[in-house]
Amino acid sequence: MAKSGTASVNRRVEIVSAAIEVFAEIGYYRATTAQVAERAAISQPYVYRFFTKESLLVEALEVSWQRILKAFQQVIERAEPAELEIGLIRAYEEITHSHRSEILLQMQAQTIQEAPIRDAMRKGLGEVKQLVEKAFEQAGIADAAERTSNFLARGLLCNVAMAMDMPELMKKR
Numbered sequence: 027m028a029k030s031g032t033a034s035v036n037r038r039v040e041i042v043s044a045a046i047e048v049f050a051e052i053g054y055y056r057a058t059t060a061q062v063a064e065r066a067a068i069s070q071p072y073v074y075r076f077f078t079k080e081s082l083l084v085e086a087l088e089v090s091w092q093r094i095l096k097a098f099q100q101v102i103e104r105a106e107p108a109e110l111e112i113g114l115i116r117a118y119e120e121i122t123h124s125h126r127s128e129i130l131l132q133m134q135a136q137t138i139q140e141a142p143i144r145d146a147m148r149k150g151l152g153e154v155k156q157l158v159e160k161a162f163e164q165a166g167i168a169d170a171a172e173r174t175s176n177f178l179a180r181g182l183l184c185n186v187a188m189a190m191d192m193p194e195l196m197k198k199r
Contacts (some may be wrong), residue, residue, distance in 0.1 A: 038085075040066050045077075046086045050101050050127035054083055054134055062093055083147045087135055090128035091150030097121055098157055107165035111177065114158065118181055122188050154178070 038124050044066035048057045059079050063070040077085065097120070101113040135147050158177055162170035187195035 035075075037066075037068070037072070040165055041068070041073055041076060042082065042085050042089055045082045045129055046089070046127050049086065049134070050130040054079075062157070070104060083131075083135065083138075084142050085113060086128075086131055087146040087150060090125070090132055091146075091153065093125060093128065094118070094121060094150075095157060096156055098154065098161075100190060102157070102161045107167070110161060110165045110167070111173070114161075114177065115180075118184065122184060126188065130189060133185055133189060151178075 030047045041062065045057075048061050048065050051057075052061070057079075059073045059077075059082070060070045062082065063073045066073070073082070097117040098114055101117050105113040125155065132147070132150075135143055138144070155174060155178060159170055159174040162173050162177075167173055183195060187193055
């Protein structure tokens with residue numbers, strides 16, 4: 027029976043991965059679960075065995091936020107205080123390159139009004155804010171709350187620069 031449970035978990039992961047790609051490419055509202063199923067090479071009823079379209083987006087968002095939290099936690103555990111912020115920036119830049127669809131998905135989700143989706147976005151961003159601010163405080167960074175807000179704002183600008191293929195937005199003068 028454990029083998030069947032593992033297969034179900036793997037299938038859920040495959041469905042969520044396919045949904046991230048499909049939603050990022052064509053948008054949540056235009057995308058269908060049939061398109062997600064096709065990308066995952068399964069049947070649409072099998073998608074519905076695990077998810078509604080909305081719950082699929084929520085799970086995809088949770089995956090994306092967990093990736094960021096895990097990457098940031100790894101930096102926090104090994105970075106010297108003076109290198110903390112640059113380490114977090116590099117980790118986020120790596121995510122925007124290696125998991126672009128997840129970032130595009132988060133950007134789209136910022137405009138979606140359905141409560142479960144807004145809740146997933148609030149929760150994810152709130153956890154990132156809390157993690158970064160606590161790390162800045164523990165590193166002795168002055169004005170940790172303000173530096174955290176600036177860090178998050180720069181991350182959002184990074185998202186826009188990536189999405190619009192405008193790297194000049196991120197160049198330092």
